[in-house]
Amino acid sequence: MSSEPVPASSSVVYGLDDPIPWPKALVIAFQHLLAMFVGTITPATIVAGALGLPFEDRAYLINMSLVASGVGTLLQVMSFRGFGSGLLSITGTSFAFITPIILAGKAGGLALVFGMSLVMAIVPIGLAGFLPRLQKVFSPVVAGTVVLLMGLLLIPTSMYGVQTPLANGNAPVNSLIVTALVVALVVLFNALGASWARISAALLALAGGLLACVFFNGVQSPPSGAWFALPSPLKYGLSFDWSFVIPFAFVYLITVIETMGDLTACSDLSGQPTEGPAYWRRIRGGVLADGVNCVFAALINCFPSTTFAQNNGVIQMTGVASRRCGYLCGALLVGFGLLPGLGRWVASIPPPVISGLTLVLFGLIATAGLRILSRTALGQRELLIVAISLGLGLGVETHPEALKSLPPTLGLILGSGISTGGMCALLLNLLLPRPAPIAVPQAH
Numbered sequence: 001m002s003s004e005p006v007p008a009s010s011s012v013v014y015g016l017d018d019p020i021p022w023p024k025a026l027v028i029a030f031q032h033l034l035a036m037f038v039g040t041i042t043p044a045t046i047v048a049g050a051l052g053l054p055f056e057d058r059a060y061l062i063n064m065s066l067v068a069s070g071v072g073t074l075l076q077v078m079s080f081r082g083f084g085s086g087l088l089s090i091t092g093t094s095f096a097f098i099t100p101i102i103l104a105g106k107a108g109g110l111a112l113v114f115g116m117s118l119v120m121a122i123v124p125i126g127l128a129g130f131l132p133r134l135q136k137v138f139s140p141v142v143a144g145t146v147v148l149l150m151g152l153l154l155i156p157t158s159m160y161g162v163q164t165p166l167a168n169g170n171a172p173v174n175s176l177i178v179t180a181l182v183v184a185l186v187v188l189f190n191a192l193g194a195s196w197a198r199i200s201a202a203l204l205a206l207a208g209g210l211l212a213c214v215f216f217n218g219v220q221s222p223p224s225g226a227w228f229a230l231p232s233p234l235k236y237g238l239s240f241d242w243s244f245v246i247p248f249a250f251v252y253l254i255t256v257i258e259t260m261g262d263l264t265a266c267s268d269l270s271g272q273p274t275e276g277p278a279y280w281r282r283i284r285g286g287v288l289a290d291g292v293n294c295v296f297a298a299l300i301n302c303f304p305s306t307t308f309a310q311n312n313g314v315i316q317m318t319g320v321a322s323r324r325c326g327y328l329c330g331a332l333l334v335g336f337g338l339l340p341g342l343g344r345w346v347a348s349i350p351p352p353v354i355s356g357l358t359l360v361l362f363g364l365i366a367t368a369g370l371r372i373l374s375r376t377a378l379g380q381r382e383l384l385i386v387a388i389s390l391g392l393g394l395g396v397e398t399h400p401e402a403l404k405s406l407p408p409t410l411g412l413i414l415g416s417g418i419s420t421g422g423m424c425a426l427l428l429n430l431l432l433p434r435p436a437p438i439a440v441p442q443a444h
Contacts, residue, residue: 012271013319016086020322028320029328032090036308038202038357040069040092041346043303045354047098048347049160051105055223055347060235063343064302065093067231070333072293072305076286077326085286087266088326090311091293095365096150096255097304098157099418100247108239110301115238116248118298123252124259124291128284131260137430141382143257144372145425146418148386149393150254151366153417158362161355166218174216175352182209182356202357209353222344229340231300238298247419252294254422255306259287261372262307269312270321309368379435385428393421 014020020028044065048058072091079086097117104112127134162179165172185208189201197204213219263286264274273279286307294304315321336342373386396403397417406414414420 012269012321014322016088016270016272016321016323018322020320020324022324024320025322025324026328028314028322028325029332031314032088032311032325032329033332036069036090036092036311038206039095039308039361040065040305042354042358042361043093043095043098043101045347045349046157046358047101047105047303049351049354050102050157051110053110055344057110059222059340059343059347060232061302062346063229063337063340064231064297064300065305066333066337066342067300068293068297068302068305068337069093070330070335070337071296072289073326073330073333075289075293076307077323077330079282079285082285082288083292084289085263085266085282086323087263087270087272087282087286088311088315088321088323089263089266089286090308090326090329091290091305092308093303094255094306095154095361096251096258096306096418097248099150099153099416100244100251101303102157103247103416104241104244107244108241110236111239112241112244113303114234114236114298114301115240116244117304118238118295119240120245120248120252121291121294121298121304123249124256124287124294127253127256128288128291131256131283131287132280137426139429140372140376141378141385142422142425142429143254143261144369144376145386145389146250146254146369146422147258147372148366148369149390149421150418151362151364151369152390152394153397154362154365155359158355158358161351161353161358164351166213166216166350166352167220168217170216170218174218175350178209178212178216178218178350178352179356179359181212182206182353183359185209186357186360202361206349206353206357209356210349213350213353218350220348222348227339227341230338233299233301235301246423247416250419250422252304254418255290255304256287258309259290259307262309262312265309265312266307266315269315381432381435385425385432388428389421389425392424393417396420 041062044061045058048061069092076084076087076089076091078084101113104116162176164175166174182205185205186201189197189204210219260283263283267279267282268274290306297303297305376382394417396414400415403411403414
């Protein structure tokens with residue numbers, strides 16, 4: 001897809017197809033990599049911990065997360081035959097799927113996780129061509145409520161590492177110190193006011209937490225193994241369970257909404273239109289690319305991916321929207337994903353370090369939902385939708401015994417706070433009447 005001319009008022013230094021020098025493009029690509037690296041490997045780490053997976057499986061999932069992120073990024077940037085947005089848009093493993101993935105993993109192992117991820121990817125693929133007609137159904141009130149609920153439900157899961165002792169007989173208080181240090185470093189680097197510190201805050205906090213673990217002698221070297229390996233398609237097999245159709249389908253719907261918002265922001269920052277035929281071609285291509293990449297991810301044993309919002313900040317900071325940087329970032333991600341040694345070292349990061357990062361990241365997801373809600377008029381109707389959806393979503397998640405009297409299949413579907421709260425928001429948004437516009441008397 002060729003890029004439209006960059007408006008004269010745009011702050012873009014290098015447009016989509018401008019010939020930025022390769023060395024400079026490589027520097028920008030590494031900044032994009034730093035902005036999304038921790039975010040894309042964290043879901044695999046959290047799920048592996050929640051499901052009690054062995055070390056080698058944890059490392060493999062991390063590597064495949066990088067491979068799928070790289071392939072998804074290349075699909076987005078290239079915009080090949082209707083796949084992709086044609087923007088400098090970076091993809092990564094989605095946090096939104098953590099809850100249904102953990103539920104499916106506990107019920108049927110990784111085979112069920114990847115089976116449901118593969119089959120339900122039909123949602124973004126099927127919806128891509130109808131997106132302009134669905135804007136009223138998936139309104140900002142629905143999207144903001146579900147994103148807020150995701151963050152609130154994920155925050156408790158980040159506490160598991162605080163309770164996990166470091167290696168070599170460390171006292172439990174050392175784990176708490178490490179987690180607190182990571183959170184403090186994230187706050188500190190963001191408070192510096194420098195753009196480099198803000199973009200690299202998660203990575204720098206991770207390094208600081210690891211140094212603290214070294215000080216406490218709480219780091220263990222990973223086992224040795226090969227340093228290069230190709231993906232093993234369908235390594236864990238595939239299975240399907242109708243009980244998980246709604247939870248996976250609904251989260252796919254939410255990621256479609258998120259992708260639309262992320263691509264709109266990316267288009268705007270790149271000096272491209274945010275309305276009209278060219279804009280909707282990018283949106284349709286971007287959502288379709290996400291869906292196709294989720295199919296690929298499931299086949300190589302990786303969790304679903306989606307377009308990342310944090311990389312838009314790199315475009316805003318640098319003024320570089322060149323797709324050449326996206327090609328390099330995608331290639332780097334695939335290259336790192338084919339290095340099992342990297343996955344083993346990442347998998348050996350002590351849980352208290354991961355907990356410190358996820359406490360902040362999950363909190364930011366919740367605040368992203370608040371930001372979406374703040375951009376729309378919240379009248380009595382909208383506040384009622386938010387209140388009831390949050391109440392039901394949090395209620396069933398914290399007290400699942402309330403659903404014991406329901407049939408097993410229905411209880412499993414509604415047992416996910418995201419499914420219950422999300423379906424509630426969607427139904428109320430469709431059923432509650434909108435207030436009639438107030439007629440303004442005309443002066444005679």
